[in-house]
Amino acid sequence: MKNVFPSLLKLLALARHHLDRALAQARAEIAKRKKVETDLQVALHAALEREQVLIRAQESRAHLAAIVESSEDAIISQDIETRILSWNAGAERLYGYTAEEMIGRRLTDKFPPEQQAEGKQIHERILRGESLKNYETARRHKDGKEMIVSMSVSPIRDMDGKPSGISVIARDITEHRQLENRWRESEARLRAIAEATPIPIIINTLDEGITRYGNPALADMIGSPLEKLIGNRAADFYMYPSERVEIINHLKTHRSLRNYELPLKRADGTLLWASLSSELITFNDEDCVLTGFYDITERKRVEERERAITQGLRAVLDVADELLDYDDLDTIYRRAVELAREKLNVERCAIFLLDPFKEHLWGTYGTNIRGETTDERWLQISAAPHTQKFEASNLMWHTQLENEQTTMEDGRLKVIGVGWAVNTVIRTTAGPLGVFINDAAITRAPLDEAAQESVAVYCSLLGHIIERKMTEKTIQESLKEKEVLIKEVHHRVKNNMQVIVSMINLQLEHITDPKALEIFRHTQYRVRAMALVHEKLYQSNNLAQIDFRDYIEHLASSLFHSYSPHTSQVTLRVDIGDVALSVDSAIPCGLIVNELISNTLKYAFPDNRQDELIVRLREADSGWIEMSVEDDGVGLPDELDLHHTDSLGMQLVHSLAKQIGGTLNLDRDHGTKFMLRFPIRTGK
DSSP states (O other), rough: OTHHHHHHHHHHHHHHHHHHHHHHHHHHHHHHHHHHHHHHHHHHHHHHHHHHHHHHHHHHHHHHHHHHHSSSSSSEEEEETTEEEEEEEHHHHHHHHHHHHHSSBBBBGGOOOOHHHHHHHHHHHHHHTTOOEEEEEEEOTTSSSSSEEEEEEEEEEESSSSSSEEEEEEEEEEHHHHHHHHHHHHHHHHHHHHOOOSEEEEEEEEETTEEEEOOOOHHHHHTTTHHHHTSSSSSGBBBHHHHHHHHHHHHHHHHHHEEEEEEEEETTSSSSEEEEEEEEEEEETTTEEEEEEEHHHHHHHHHHHHHHHHHHHHHHHHHHHHHHHHOHHHHHHHHHHHHHHHHHOOOEEEHHHHTTTTTTTTEEEEEOOSBBBOOOOHHHHHHHHHHHOTTTTTEEEEEEOSSSEEEETTTTEEEESSEOOOEEEEETTTEEEEEEEETTTTTTOOHHHHHHHHHHHHHHHHHHHHHHHHHHHHHHHHHHHHHHHHHHHHHHHHHHHHHHHHHHHHTTHHHHHHHHHHHHHHHHHHHHHHHHHHHHHHHHHHHHSEEHHHHHHHHHHHHHHTTTTTTEEEEEEEEESOOEHHHHHHHHHHHHHHHHHHHHHHHTTTGGGOEEEEEEEESSTTTTEEOOOESSSOOTTOOEEEEETOHHHHHHHHHHHHHTTOOEEEESSEEEEEEEEEEEOOOO
C-alpha cells in the first residue's frame, strides 16, 4: 500500500498537469475566438457604416439631383468641349429646349451669330481656370424671344485640379432689368421734379446725418451752394442740434414725422423757421432720411407780431382801466406817459397838446429813458420838428432826425434830440386834441409794428378816456346845477305849503263852526304831511328818494303835538327798517299815514286811556312793500263799511292806495289794524 500511494499521487499530479494544460489551451482558444468575434464585429460594424455612407451618398446625390431638377434657375453641366451633360427643368424653362434636345449638344449651337464670339470668349476664360459671377448677357429663347440672363460660370476640376468640365447656373433677369430701367427713369423724373420744386429737399444718412442730396431750393433756403452742403452734416444748420437727435429717435420708432416745426440757421447765421416732414428711406444702399422743408419764417413773424400786439393790447386795456380811475385831466396826462413806458415798453414819450387856435403843439407831459419826468428843454426840442407836420387828417407819421446825441453829465446819460419817433394823434369826436410822441432814443431804429399798433390803440383809447372825463366833468357840473335847482324847488314848494298852513291858521281864528273848524284843521295836517316830504328831500343828499323812517317819526311827532293833551297816555312805536321811497310813493304813503294816525288819535283812545300806536313798514317778497298802522284801542264799529263810507279821510286813503297800485285791508280782531301792500317804485 505504501508503494501504491506515491504512484497514485504521481498519477494525480500528471492528470492535473494535463488538465491545467487542456484548460489553458481551452482558455486560449476561447480568447482567440473572442478576438475573432470582436474583429468580426468591428469588420461588420465598419461594413455597415460603409453601407450607410454609401446609402447616404446615394440619398445625397438623389437629394442634390432633386434640388437641381426643381431649381428655378437653369443648372447645366458641360464637358470641357462644352457638350451638355445635364440639363435641368429650369434650363428647359429658360431656353425652351428639352433635355433630349440638348444632351450631347453645345449650347452655343443655339446662339445667334452675333453671340457666337461671346460664347467662345467665355469658354476660353473657363479653360484658363477663371470663373464668372453674375455675368449679364443677352440670350434668345427657342421661340425667338430676346431675354437678359445673369450667369455664374465656373470650371469643374479633376483630381489634379485641372478643368475637366463646366458648370453653368443661369437666371432670367429680363423683368428685373426692366424694373430697374423703369426705376432709373422714375428716379430721373423724381430728381427733375425735386430739382424744379420750390420746396427744399434734403437726403442725409440716418445716424451721422451726412448730406447725400439737396435740391436748389435747399441751397436757396440755407443761403449756401449745394457743393458746400453735400458731404457735410445736416446738423450744421440746425439752430439746436439736439433737436435732430429727437427727430431721429422718433423716426427710428415711427419711420415718419409730419409737420414738425423748429428753428434753423442760414449760412450767414440768421434765424429761419421751418416745418419739416421726414421719412426713412434707402438711398444708394444706405439708411437715410428724406426731409422736405416748408419755410414758415413769415408765418412765425406774423404769429409773433400778433402775439406782441395781443400782449400790447392787454397792456393797453390795463392802462386804460387805471386811467379811468382818475378824474383830474392833469393826473391822466401824467400817468398816461408814465404807464406807457411801464406797460408798453416805450423808451421815451411825451404828450403834446394843441393850443386853443390849433396852430402849435406844446410839450406838457413826458418821460425820459429812465421814466423820470422829462425836462422842458427836451420837450421843446422834440416838439419843434413835429409842429409843422401835424395835420388833423393824419393819424400817425414817422420822423427821423440826424442830430441824435447822447452825452454823460454828472455820471448820468443825457439824451438830446430824437432818433426815430412815432407820432400818433390823440383824437376826440370834436377833433384832434394833441399828439402822443414816442421814440427810440437808444436803438436809433424804427419801432416795430406791434409797438406802433399798441400805441395807436392806446392813443385812440386815451382820446376816448379824455373825452369821457371831459363829458363826465360837464355832466357832473350840470348835475350839481340841477341838484341846486331841484333843492330850491323843493324848498320853495315847502315854503309855499307853509304859507298855506299859515293862511289856514289865520282863517281858523275867524271860524266858529266846530265842524268847519275840524275840516280846516285836517286840511292843514294834510298840507303839512306833503310839505314835510319836500322838506326832507331838500335836506337829503338823494333827491330821488326819502328816508321813510325819519319822515314817519317827524310826521307822527307833529300829529301827536297837534292832538295833545288827548295823546299824553299814548305810546308811539315806529318799526320801520332802512327803507327809502321814491317821491311818487312817499307823498301818497305820507298822506295815508297822516289820515290813519289822525283817526286813531281822534277815536281809538277815549278817556285818556293808556294805549299803543304802532307804525310798521318793511320790504316783503321781491318788489313789494307792506305797511301797517295798528292800535290796541276801542276799535271801529262793526257796522262800519270801509268801502262805503262818508268819511273824507277814508275815501282819501282808498284813493291814495289805488293811486300807488296797492291794496288796503282791515283787521278788527285786536283793536284796529290797517294793512297796505304796494309795489316798489324806483325814483327817477
